Amino acid sequence: MSKQEIGRVILGKYQIESVLMESDEAIFYKGKQLTLEKFVLMKAFRSSNIDVITREVRNLARLNHPNILSLIDYGIDADGKAFIIFEMPEGENLKNLISRGETLSLLRVNELIQQIASAIITAHANGIVHGQLNPQYIYIAKSADNKEFVKVFGFESAGRITTIEEAAYTAPERFIDSDIKDARSDIYSLGIIAYELLTGRVPFVGDSIEEIRSKHMQSPPPPISSYRSDVSDELEAIIFRALAKSVDNRFQTMKGFAESFDFAVNLSKKHLDQSVQPVRASDSNPWKTAFIVFVGMVSLAAVFVYLTQVKQIDPPTSLPRDANSLPVQPINPATGSMEQTLSNMSGFENISNASSSINGKSESVRTSDPWSRGAFIPPPTGQYYDANVNPESPFMPADGNVYIIVPKNTNSNVKPTKTPSANVSNGQLPAVKPTPTPDVPKEVKSSAIPIPKASPKPSPAQSPEPQ
Template sequence: MNKELEANTTLSHYRIVSKLGAGGMGEVYLAEDMPLGRKVALKLLTAELTQSRDRLSRFDQEAYAASALNHPNIITIYEMGDEAGRHFIVTEFIDGVTLRKQLSGAPMDLSEVLNIAIQIAGALEEAHAAGIIHRDIKPENIMIRRNGHVKVLDFGLAKLTEASVSENETNTQAITRALVQTEAGVVMGTSQYMSPEQARGKPIDARTDIWSLGVVLYEMATGRAPFVGETKTDVIVAIAKSDPPPIARFAVNVPPEFEWIVMKALRKDVDERYQTIKELESDLKTLKQRLDFQTELERSMGPERLTGSLSSLGPGLTDTKIPGAPPILDTWVPGEAKRTDSAPRAAQTRASSAEYIVGKIKRHKSGVAVIALAVVLIAVAIAVVSFSRQGATLTDKDTILLVDMNTTGDPVFDGTLKQALAVQLGQSPFLNIFSEDRV
């Protein structure tokens, strides 16, 4: 058995500072890289595991998989070493806590859930593009810095797909990686976060990580796991056979759009699940942007003023419903119709304040003028792009001045609409939007 390294012990050019924790593969220490004077995390493989060829290969694979990726949300590998029979991996030191520690058994704030999930999805998108499937996404493998920045850890169970094989790879590398390919029927991962196909030892692809992230999303939103049981076997049976309880049962004020996204990620049929992590990430970002806009709208106008402005647009506004799809997700960009077709009927509920405005403004005379202005502005933006591509005289030094004289009669409401339009136009890489006080 490994003797715990004491403070000030040196291993290669690293000085041990303190023990951070331990896991199935070994112990993790806070250490100092003495030549560079920086803090690092040193993961030491236990002595017993060094006798296992498979465990050694997986330890090496963790370093290989993570070091092959370059993404701000993936832990950075500095070095892999072996000194006096001690195998270790040196990584960046992350000053924060695991998502497991941050979870307190109670629902997390939705904005925080979306922020964390979007960052995890970004890390997985990078890994999947490199042909690497994580296979063990869970709260213990997610670190959160004090500033909210997320890092995905532990690629020890990562599956390397054909896409990750380089044409220039040496035979030695190929042999090393071949040692850690999982045989058919062998179950790898953590039971609560396994996809149905992973739990049954079936062939898997990147969609297994989508399922696992769906489980993490559910747990962050509700404070509990979607599939539970007294034993690991019970949990696996629940994953294969049972549907998770509705999120709304455990969390208040969670919009149906969020539940729709999570349940789509947790489809047992992989062909009904999100097909790429990018799709899931896109939906999470869209939901976050819409909810952020709604929050800003309510903050700037106040709940009472917002209600009054909405009512002024005409009767029946608060009864507006959008059938067939979640209220925010029904305005997906082209290509999303297939998703909304499978939206649950329970999602046929009241639209957000932003949707109220857009839906009702079409029937409001002043509102039509605002929409017409938006169309003109978008047309101008397209013209700018077209001219820039055709080498016309317009350059980034030119200024286009647009003046809006149309109003709805409510200055606060008008200002909010103008702000929303500016935000949308600001998404274009070809336009710079200036405030009125600079014109």
């Protein structure tokens, strides 16, 4: 029936030239304005309810947006059919662009989605829902500066789903109620278009409307990453949110979806402005490559020579002499002989301990009889004490010996005082009464008491009695 209208003149000035598309609500023709010889797009309503058509036309007349086809005329033909006349879009239909199988860059896809969404946002702001948004209702043309611009038409096209092509872009809720007009249904349809622009295919396909309907209602869309690797997880998540089965789980506004889509594309670091072209054989020059490699090797060699020769620093073999330093007696190497000598010493089995107080410090004074063993050579005269000042000190172990030599009294006028015997039983020394200081000649006071040097003599057979 639609093809029979080709060549017919309606409203006295528009001639039908070809059929563009059909829906349950209307038929779209390509026509010509005979007076101006200008192409136009004509929408012929199937319905004869003039009141409904008039109300729709008035709504469409309010839309003024660069991405929406402008309405230029409206009328009712002699046979009672209502027609709306739009400007004829230039360029090609988006369906034809997708069918060529071109891989579109993320930036190009984003640009198309932003323009389509901008047109839908304006319609929603005026209370108009597209209802059947798909690539057939979108045209892409070139501007004077060779930029792509989009034109959208077919608003207020809600009706029964009659073809598989329509079913592929229809929101789940419209399969339940085809007359529903919900702005979130347009968000779902634009999500399908975005998916197809990125992958070259719609997410839900089937051999019948019922099969496609079942997938829209129950099946999740296949991952976009299985078709191309430059789509980020964020962008895929945004598209899948637009394709939520429940309207409450989708973006609630077209503006929210468009802004999120744009943000995800710009955030991605993987997108390319255009497809990567393979390098042709004629573009490669082996001599140029060899020269670059040679220059790189020379540069590395120069850096190596600089670091190893020019920047080399010889470490000093001797340290500078300090003029104010003092000579230090060198330490003999450790041979172990001293330790061996000490370990062989004997004669210290019989040791008596006593406590005394020297300069207010508690000391342990020990006397022993080492002469009989030949372990120590005593001075020629006088007494000695083996004093271990701090038995608990790790620097002076209890088995060490520190000998205190008491010089012999050379003054005949002074008699030695008998040293009281130590009380070994209770470990305490009896109190010692102070001895009066004898009169010492002036000669002795003015000079130090000479201490005879010990001369090596053979050890006596027995220890002498203390004087």
